[in-house]
Every structure is written in structure tokens, then in C-alpha cells.
Amino acid sequence: MxxxxxxxxxxxxxxxxxxxxxxxxxxxxxxxxxxxxxxxxxxxxxKGPVDRQLNVKTLPEISDDMEEKVRNSHRLDYSGTYHLIANLLTAEGHGSGQNTDDLAIATQCSSNHLHHLSHLSQVWDGPISVTVFTFDNDIETALNHIVKLYSCREQIRKKTSFHLVYPLERAPRSLSVSWKSVNSCEEGMPVSGEKAPNYAIEGIEYPQNLLRNLAIKNSETSMVFMVDIDMIPSENLHGDFLYLWRTALKARANETKGTAFVVPVFEVKEGVKVPDTKPELVGALERAEVRPFYIDPCSPCQAFSKYPKWLSLTPSKELQVAYHVNWKYSWEPFYIAAKGMPLYDERFKQYGFNRISQVCELHVSGYQFVVLNNAFLAHSGFKRREEFHASKNKELTKNKILFGKFKDELKVKYPNSTRTCL
Known part of the structure; x- marks a missing residue:
């Protein structure tokens, strides 16, 4: 023991x-x-405020990567006129495949409109694919604005992928080190500049359809929402549409494959807060602070979305497919669609017929247009016909002739279609 x-x-x-x-x-x-x-x-x-925010690469590493892509990329568009740099700077998680069954905003702009991304990325919860147009004297400004937005705005870094386009005849001659200077997130950020439209950039033809196509092709999502960069979606539009898609529409994919989900567009008076929800929008409309988009320069361009009918529908928290609309000449709605839809014709540049030609082809190819209730886009500021650039009418006439040729080509492309763009 x-x-x-x-x-x-x-x-x-x-x-x-x-x-x-x-x-x-x-x-x-x-x-x-x-x-x-x-x-x-x-x-x-x-570390600086920018360095603390970047988890994977430092700011100098990101800037060096961008510069290497600019110097070593050699891809041209089909016309051999423009230089394309896809995925100049990509959102965190890009390439992981996590966004496949998702909806991305696809948009485009010049460097002086990049500041709109700050507001857009705050409202839109999903991916954003943006193509930036630049040229010789502007490229350092464009790169500097892109890297600052990416570095200093977390919501942009997590969601947004940037692509770059410039004309070969105005290719950047050189890049100095000055464009990489990002010492503070509060200094030198892109801000609202002059109101001059993209079409008035130093006599350069603005290839918006080429820019749109590059953004769409590189969205990494199955669906896209093609908007102008200065348009703001209604509250939670991304999440609400995905819920509608996954609960009611995805099971009917064969029926909805050729469907464009139209989102009505409004413009908001200068100095007035952009509405978040349909009830707020209706109230602002009654106070004459909001009106249908483009109603002054071209009322038929959006009118066929049937604004009175849309406004008469009872607002609700859920997104709903409200009614069908038959396409009519001059209607150029903004819409959500699967990425396999016909792309934009890149021959259309400057002002006129660049969007309507693509919507016309959707119609001829057999697409149906359905309008969503409770969803809308808002443009800050009223569009006025007297504020357009001086060469607008000349460009409109030129593109109208091209549109006539385009319609004849559609008859050959879709010989069995009974639809026309008249």
C-alpha cells in the first residue's frame, strides 16, 4: 500500500x-x-491612411502594376483605332468565381466624371465594371483618379473593376512618377468638374459603345445593368432584383433569357436629395423636384416606359414585374438583362443613336421588355436641350444615316424576324 x-x-x-x-x-x-x-x-x-486600408498589395505595388499594364498592353479594338486595357485594376475577389450568379452595373466615363463612383458605390451593393476613356494629356489624371478612388474608398475597392481605353492617334507619350502621388485620402480626390459632356473632349470622338462593351464583357457576372455613371439606383435594387431572380425568375430561365427588365429613369432638380424609395420619389415628383428623364431634350426617348402607369402602381418593399411594353421607335430604356444579349454597335460614337441602336436590335432579335415596379434610376440635375455641346446636331445627323444602314443590316442578321425598328 x-x-x-x-x-x-x-x-x-x-x-x-x-x-x-x-x-x-x-x-x-x-x-x-x-x-x-x-x-x-x-x-x-x-503608414499613410491609404497603406493601412490595403490588405493585399501596397499602394506603390498597385501603381506599378497599373503602369506595367499601360506600358505593355497591345490589344486593339476591331477597328484598330482604340487601345483596350481590360482589368487595369480589379475589385477584391475578382477572378474567384464568386460573382458568377450575380448582377453587375456596367458603365463608362471619362476621367472628369470618375467622382460619380463614390456615390454610386455607396448605393449599389453589387459589383461594378467601369471603362474609363482617356488620351495623351489626360492619362496621368485618369490613372491618379482611379488609384485614389480604389485606395481610399473601401466600397469601391471591394466592388469595382476598372478598364481603360484610349485612341491610338492620341496615345500617351510618357508617364511621369507624379501620377502616383497619393499622400492623403482627403487631398486630391476626384471632384465634380466642368459640366462639359464627354462628347466635347478636345475634338476626340467619344466611343461610348466600345466602352460599354468592354465593361459588359469583363463584368464577371451572369447579368448586367448598363447605366450612365451619374445615375443612382433606388435603395437595395441589387439585392431586391437578385431575390426576385432567385425566387421567381431563375426557375423560368428559358422564358426570361430573352427578357430586358426595364428600370424607369427620373431626373432630380439641382440641389435636391436623390430619393431612395418609390414613395420618396412620388413625393418629390408632386413637388416638381423630380421629372421623367430626358423629358426636355427628347420626351419619346423614355416616355414609352409608361411613367403614368408605373406611378399608379402601389409601392411595396418587394421588387415586382409590373407590365410588358412593346418597343417603339426612339425608346431607349435602361434595363437589366443576361449578359448574352446583343452588344452595342461600336461604330456609333459621339451623340445620337448609340443606345437606341442596341435596344432596336434587342427588339428585332426577339427580346421582350418588362417594367419593374419599385425600382428606378435617378439622375442628379435636370437635362436641358440648350446645355448640349455645339456639335450635337451635326453628330446626330451623321449617326442617323448610320442608323439607317444599321437597320438594313439587321434584316440580314435576323432574316426570320417579323419585327422592325420603324
């Missing part, structure tokens, strides 16, 4: 020694972890 007791005390002693040793090891590990965390915090305190 005495020997058994001694054996038990020996085992207990060894166990106690093991526990003491384990406590010491854990304390050492804990102190080491604290030291590392303190060192990391100290390092972050000495």
Missing part, C-alpha cells in the same frame, strides 16, 4: 509539473502574440 501511495504521489507530482510547464508555454506564446500585435499597430501608425 505504501508503495502504491508513493506511485500515486509521483504521478501527481509529474502532472503538476506538466501543468506548470504548460502555463509557462502559454504565457510565452501570449506575450509573443501581444508583441507582434503591438509591432503591427506601431507599423500601421507610421
Amino acid at each position: 505504501a508503495m502504491f501511495a508513493m506511485f500515486q504521489r509521483s504521478r501527481l507530482g509529474k502532472f503538476i509539473i506538466f501543468l506548470v510547464f504548460l502555463v509557462i508555454v502559454l504565457q510565452v506564446f501570449h506575450m509573443s502574440l501581444l508583441t507582434r500585435l503591438e509591432a503591427k499597430e506601431a507599423l500601421n501608425r507610421h
Whole structure:
């Protein structure tokens, strides 16, 4: 018995020694972890505000990658006129496949309109694919604005992929190191500039359809929502549409494959807050603070969305397919569709017929148009015909002739279609 007791005390002693040793090891590990965390915090305190926000690459690394792509990319458009750089800078998670069954905004702009991304990315919860148009004297400004938005705005970095286009005849001559200077997120951020439209950039033809196609092709999503960069979607439009799609429409994919889901567009008086919901929009409309988009320059361009009918529908929190609309000449709605729809004809540049030609082809190819209730787009500021650039009418006449040729080509492309664009 005495020997058994001694054996038990020996085992207990060894166990106690093991526990003491384990406590010491854990304390050492804990102190080491604290030291590392303190060192990391100290390092972050000495980094700039931009560096602290970037989890994967530093700002200089991102800038170097962008510059390498600009210098070494050699892809041209089909006409051989423009240089294309897809995925100049990509959203976090790009290429992971996580966005496949998703809806992205596809848009385009010049460098002086990039500031609109800040508001758009706050309202839109999904991916954004944006093509930026630039040229020789502007490219450093464009790159600087892109990297600042990406670095300093988390919602842009997480959602937005940037693509770049410039004309070969106005290719960038050189890049200085000055465009990489991002010392503060509060200094030098892109801000609202002059009201001059994209079509008035130093006599360069603005290829909006080429820009749109590049944004669509590189969206990494199965569906796209092609909007102008200065348009703001209604509250939670991304999530509401995906819920509608996954619960009611996806099971009928064969029926909805050739469907364009139209989102009515309004314009908001200067200085008035953009409405978030349909009830807010209706109230602003009654106060004459909101009106249908483009009603002054071209009332038929959006009128066939049937604004009175849409406004008469009872608002609700859920997105709903409200009614069908037959396409009519001059109607150019903004819509959501699967990415396999006919792309934009890249021959249309500058002002006129660039969007209507694509919607016309949707119609001829057999697409149906359905309007969504409770969803809308809002443009900040009223569009007025007297504010257009000086060469508008000349461009409109030129593109109208091209549109006539385009319609004849559709008859050959869709020989069995009974639909026309008259």
C-alpha cells in the first residue's frame, strides 16, 4: 500500500509539473502574440491612411502594376483605332468565381466624371465594371483618379473593376512618377468638374459603345445593368432584383433569357436629395423636384416606359414585374438583362443613336421588355436641350444615316424576324 501511495504521489507530482510547464508555454506564446500585435499597430501608425486600408498589395505595388499594364498592353479594338486595357485594376475577389450568379452595373466615363463612383458605390451593393476613356494629356489624371478612388474608398475597392481605353492617334507619350502621388485620402480626390459632356473632349470622338462593351464583357457576372455613371439606383435594387431572380425568375430561365427588365429613369432638380424609395420619389415628383428623364431634350426617348402607369402602381418593399411594353421607335430604356444579349454597335460614337441602336436590335432579335415596379434610376440635375455641346446636331445627323444602314443590316442578321425598328 505504501508503495502504491508513493506511485500515486509521483504521478501527481509529474502532472503538476506538466501543468506548470504548460502555463509557462502559454504565457510565452501570449506575450509573443501581444508583441507582434503591438509591432503591427506601431507599423500601421507610421503608414499613410491609404497603406493601412490595403490588405493585399501596397499602394506603390498597385501603381506599378497599373503602369506595367499601360506600358505593355497591345490589344486593339476591331477597328484598330482604340487601345483596350481590360482589368487595369480589379475589385477584391475578382477572378474567384464568386460573382458568377450575380448582377453587375456596367458603365463608362471619362476621367472628369470618375467622382460619380463614390456615390454610386455607396448605393449599389453589387459589383461594378467601369471603362474609363482617356488620351495623351489626360492619362496621368485618369490613372491618379482611379488609384485614389480604389485606395481610399473601401466600397469601391471591394466592388469595382476598372478598364481603360484610349485612341491610338492620341496615345500617351510618357508617364511621369507624379501620377502616383497619393499622400492623403482627403487631398486630391476626384471632384465634380466642368459640366462639359464627354462628347466635347478636345475634338476626340467619344466611343461610348466600345466602352460599354468592354465593361459588359469583363463584368464577371451572369447579368448586367448598363447605366450612365451619374445615375443612382433606388435603395437595395441589387439585392431586391437578385431575390426576385432567385425566387421567381431563375426557375423560368428559358422564358426570361430573352427578357430586358426595364428600370424607369427620373431626373432630380439641382440641389435636391436623390430619393431612395418609390414613395420618396412620388413625393418629390408632386413637388416638381423630380421629372421623367430626358423629358426636355427628347420626351419619346423614355416616355414609352409608361411613367403614368408605373406611378399608379402601389409601392411595396418587394421588387415586382409590373407590365410588358412593346418597343417603339426612339425608346431607349435602361434595363437589366443576361449578359448574352446583343452588344452595342461600336461604330456609333459621339451623340445620337448609340443606345437606341442596341435596344432596336434587342427588339428585332426577339427580346421582350418588362417594367419593374419599385425600382428606378435617378439622375442628379435636370437635362436641358440648350446645355448640349455645339456639335450635337451635326453628330446626330451623321449617326442617323448610320442608323439607317444599321437597320438594313439587321434584316440580314435576323432574316426570320417579323419585327422592325420603324
